[in-house]
Amino acid sequence: MDLTLVIVRHGNTFAVGEPARRIGAATDLPLVESGVAQAQALGLAFARQGLRFDRALAAPLLRTRATIAGILADQPDAPRIEAADWLTEIDHGPDEGRLEQDVVARLGMAALARWDTAAQVPPGWVVDVDQRIEGWRTLMTTVGGCVLVVTSNGAARFALHADPALQRDASQLASLKLRTGAYAVIERRAGILRLAVWDRRP
Template sequence: MNLARLIILRHGNTFDAGDTPTRVGARTDLPLSTSGQQQAQALATHFRDTPFTAAFCSPLQRTRQTARAILDHQAGAPALLILPFLTEIDYGPDENQTEEAVVGRIGADAILAWDSHAVPPPGWHVDPDALRAAWTALLARAAGLRPDATALVVTSNGIARFLPDVVGQTPADLDRKLKTGAWGTVQISGAETCILDWNVRP
């Protein structure tokens, strides 16, 4: 039986080798870097034969560029729709700071709690309940797609990590942190949802 699917994809890189990476959140609207553009093209090649019925991304240019690269390789691609909740979280005082500086302010345990359980560190502006509710609403929306439909959702790491909390079945070893240029697949059958894979790259 063919079931509807959501491809949940994190945008490509915003830093290249030799750059000093920082915590890029909602207030730092960076474009894709050179390697990020290459990731987007690799994704476009991989999904070339996957006709998307719907496509969503955040207002941030890194997600729009990634989604656009994929859709531009498809004939009859759907319109790219902006969903504000897909915008990356606001890291507060840690926005655009190096990881060393962030760990120095909040400690390694706070980073571990964020990566393992999506517990926001002090000072970060994020509403976990609102994000879980938004993902739930998107899954309900996707349940209305035709049985063989596939929708593309391009977002950021801080947003994607709340999706597994509202999916019915998830892999036991799932790592919440979605890598740049990686995706997960959510299968949908009415009210039943299942993450088939996570952190997949071309």
């Protein structure tokens, strides 16, 4: 069976003008008003594209659960939401909750650039890379139909390391980062995976 895997990064958790901070698994923030609007916009966009989800998986945090609920509100006979711990945001260690400028001061721009272009984990962050990759690989090779996944920026990038063909596609990207409220599409046709969309907002 073929697969259409739609990967969404949760909506905004900071209001306009609020300083951005590094927020990971240790901080369970809700969506702000603009984040709720992003989830609704995604739901409408997917409905207009004719996407009908057979399965829906989300990381077990407020921001991911609210985003997936907003998307599925526009789906008739929406599937039950399945929690998946391997989709949870990463652990930023000493940088959790810190302003971005302070994170840059500690790690340097080069380390953050390697994280965004090659998924190389910065010093002090706690990421089980093998578990992340295996979770994505298992999903992509054992599931069919149209599947929605809502997760974080830190977790989503490892989808592109789950298969050599996806790694080749990812090498053409300027960044592995997904913006809040943006989505990606990975397709499997005749057993071959390919990246169809990355970091698109409705």
